[in-house]
Amino acid sequence: MDRFAARVVAVVRQIPPGRVATYGDVAARAGRPRAWRAVGNVMRACGDATVPCHRVVAAGGRLGGYGGHELLKRHLLAAEGLRVTGTRVLRFAEVRWRPGHAPGGRR
DNA sequence: TGGTTGACGGTGG
DNA sequence: TCCACCGCCAACC
Numbered sequence: 001m002d003r004f005a006a007r008v009v010a011v012v013r014q015i016p017p018g019r020v021a022t023y024g025d026v027a028a029r030a031g032r033p034r035a036w037r038a039v040g041n042v043m044r045a046c047g048d049a050t051v052p053c054h055r056v057v058a059a060g061g062r063l064g065g066y067g068g069h070e071l072l073k074r075h076l077l078a079a080e081g082l083r084v085t086g087t088r089v090l091r092f093a094e095v096r097w098r099p100g101h102a103p104g105g106r107r
Numbered sequence: 108t109g110g111t112t113g114a115c116g117g118t119g120g
Numbered sequence: 121t122c123c124a125c126c127g128c129c130a131a132c133c
Contacts, residue, residue, distance in 0.1 A: 065114035
């Protein structure tokens with residue numbers, strides 16, 4: 001497991017239920033604000049059920065993709081009390097998880 | 108070692 | 121508001 005991937009996974013696992021974070025936010029907290037692309041790759045490769053990858057959405061509240069299981073992602077988010085419509089998360093600004101400063105920023 | 112892909116972000120039309 | 125194009129970083133072939 002690469003340092004970056006581990007960092008991304010750690011961040012995603014910190015996302016509380018009923019909240020969502022964008023790939024950009026996760027990447028930023030992972031230490032690479034411009035590596036949101038890689039975050040998507042890590043997510044795709046991530047098969048760990050302990051990682052709530054369904055809480056990671058695209059910018060603007062868009063669901064983005066989910067390995068072809070976008071429907072499932074939408075269902076999981078709805079199960080957490082999130083309002084989802086089509087490929088969009090309603091009240092995104094309110095349910096968006098805002099990560100504080102990275103703890104013990106070690107590079 | 109180099110090139111392409113991808114669960115994307117942002118801007119423009 | 122939705123669709124298309126360009127730019128980006130890391131992983132895989």
